[in-house]
Amino acid sequence: RAKKSRRGSFVMFSSEMGSDIRERVRLLQSLRSAVESERLFIVYQPQINLNSGKVVGMEALIRWRNEDGTFVPPDRFIPLAEASGMIVAIGDWVLRMACHELVRLQALGLADLRMSVNVSQIQFRHPEFLDKLNAALLDTGISPRCLELEITESVAMEDADFMLETLHLVRELGISIAIDDFGTGYSSLSQLRQLPIDRLKIDRAFVSEIQDGASGGHIASMVIELGRNLNLTVIAEGIEDEKQAQRLRELGCHEGQGYLYARPMTPPLLKEWLQARDHPP
Ligand code: C2E
Ligand code: MG
Ligand code: MG
Ligand code: MG
Numbered sequence: 231r232a233k234k235s236r237r238g239s240f241v242m243f244s245s246e247m248g249s250d251i252r253e254r255v256r257l258l259q260s261l262r263s264a265v266e267s268e269r270l271f272i273v274y275q276p277q278i279n280l281n282s283g284k285v286v287g288m289e290a291l292i293r294w295r296n297e298d299g300t301f302v303p304p305d306r307f308i309p310l311a312e313a314s315g316m317i318v319a320i321g322d323w324v325l326r327m328a329c330h331e332l333v334r335l336q337a338l339g340l341a342d343l344r345m346s347v348n349v350s351q352i353q354f355r356h357p358e359f360l361d362k363l364n365a366a367l368l369d370t371g372i373s374p375r376c377l378e379l380e381i382t383e384s385v386a387m388e389d390a391d392f393m394l395e396t397l398h399l400v401r402e403l404g405i406s407i408a409i410d411d412f413g414t415g416y417s418s419l420s421q422l423r424q425l426p427i428d429r430l431k432i433d434r435a436f437v438s439e440i441q442d443g444a445s446g447g448h449i450a451s452m453v454i455e456l457g458r459n460l461n462l463t464v465i466a467e468g469i470e471d472e473k474q475a476q477r478l479r480e481l482g483c484h485e486g487q488g489y490l491y492a493r494p495m496t497p498p499l500l501k502e503w504l505q506a507r508d509h510p511p
Contacts, residue, residue: 254310257302257306257307257310258310258314260296261294261302261307261310261311261314261316262316264294264296265316265319265320269294269295269296269297270292270293270294270320270323271292271293271295271496272290272291272292272293272324272327272328272331273290273291273293273494273495273496273500274288274289274290274291274328274331274494274495274496274497274500275288275289275291275487275492275493275494275495276288276487276491276492276500276503276504276507277289277344277346277465277485277486277487278485278486278487278491279484279485280466280475280478280479280483280484280485280486281479281484285343285504285507286343286344286485287343287344287345287346287376287378288343288344288345288346288500289346289347289348289380289487289494290324290327290328290331290345290346290347290348291304291348291494292304292308292320292324292348293494294307308350311350312350312351312352315352317350317352317353318352318353318356321349321350321353322353322362322366324347324348325347325349325362325363325366326366326369326370328345328347329345329366329367329369329370329372329377330370331345331497331500332345332370332372332376332377333370333371333372334497334501335500335501335504336372338501338505340501340504340505340508343376343504344376344377344378344406345372345376345377345378346378346379346380346408347377347378347379347380348379348380348381348410349379349380349381350385351381351382351385351388354381354385354396355392355396359396360396360399360400360403363400363403363405364403367403373404374403374404374405375404375406377405377406378405378406378407378408378428378429379400379405379406379407379408380407380408380409380410380431381407381408381409381410382409382410382411382414382415383409383410383411383412383413383414383415383417384411384414384415384416386409386415386417386422386425386427387415387416387417387418387421387422390421390424393425394424394425394426397425397426397427398426401426406428406429407425407426407427407428407429408427408428408429408430408431408465409422409425409427409429409430409431410431411431411433412430412431412432412433412453413432413433413435413436413449413450413452413453414433414435419456422456422460423460427462428462428463429462429463429464429465429485430453430456430457430462430463430464430465431464431465431466431467432449432450432453432454432464432465432466432467432483433467433468434467434468434488435468436449436450436453437450437466437467437468437469437470437474437478437488438468438470438474440474440477440478441473441474441477447477450466450478450481450483451481454478454481454482454483455482457484458482463484463485464482464483464484464485465483465484465485465486465487466478466483466485466486466487466488467486467487467488468487468488468489469486469487469488469489469490469491470488470489470490471490472490474488474490475490
């Protein structure tokens, strides 16, 4: 009988697209229950000044651990959370958790750190976004100067008027803005020049090609040059070895983040890592 019903649904969803939809529905249901049973958590990856070696901040990255201990990567569930609208609540939660974490770190004397939070397009465009941002600042008491929002290049370039206005309002709060995955979209330079932003984040794909003379390396150096001309700080993501770091330094890249320095860590590990780095044995 089971076979029959399986075949029945197989007939309904005979195409690959059908099974893809079923898979998405299943994933969405388990995402709902993951949210309800608090199986989402946040890890933090340090960001380093490439010249001084000092820690300048960290990026909050969401994680989802299933009951069976397996992880669902954010690249898989964030798009689903966006399509279902759940990203608004999830994103707000990440923002608050990240602000609270920064307060805890500051209480330990780990001052002058920046907290970067990824913001999805759906979240950014939500009419209550600015209110929520304000509320998170007020409730946690963190200085807006310590908070940075990461929006991807494609999002930043879409609907220029809306973006320009919203980014200005975010900036007026004192919060800084980084353009994530830079180099993967199709930025219009004149548009980019107008955006009130602070930082360009070179996508990992280009950083990984920086050594072997592949085109990605040229893109990385172009982004750094562009940052210099527009007076923006440039941060490279996904630095995995010292050679990449060295090359980025030579090219004038200011900051970096990647497994070479640290993987994204849970709060207790982050705390240990930061303290060890602050007071080397
Ligand atoms: P992203 O914002 O570009 O984050 C960088 C990704 O590179 C992270 O993947 C990070 O773990 C990974 N990474 C960092 N250093 C290295 C390295 O040296 N080598 C390699 N191979 N990878 C490195 P992750 O955590 O899987 O996140 C993937 C994407 O999911 C993020 O890309 C971001 O777009 C999205 N995301 C994660 N957390 C959130 C969130 O709270 N809200 C939203 N809207 N999106 C999020
Ligand atoms: Mg990011
Ligand atoms: Mg990125
Ligand atoms: Mg990325």
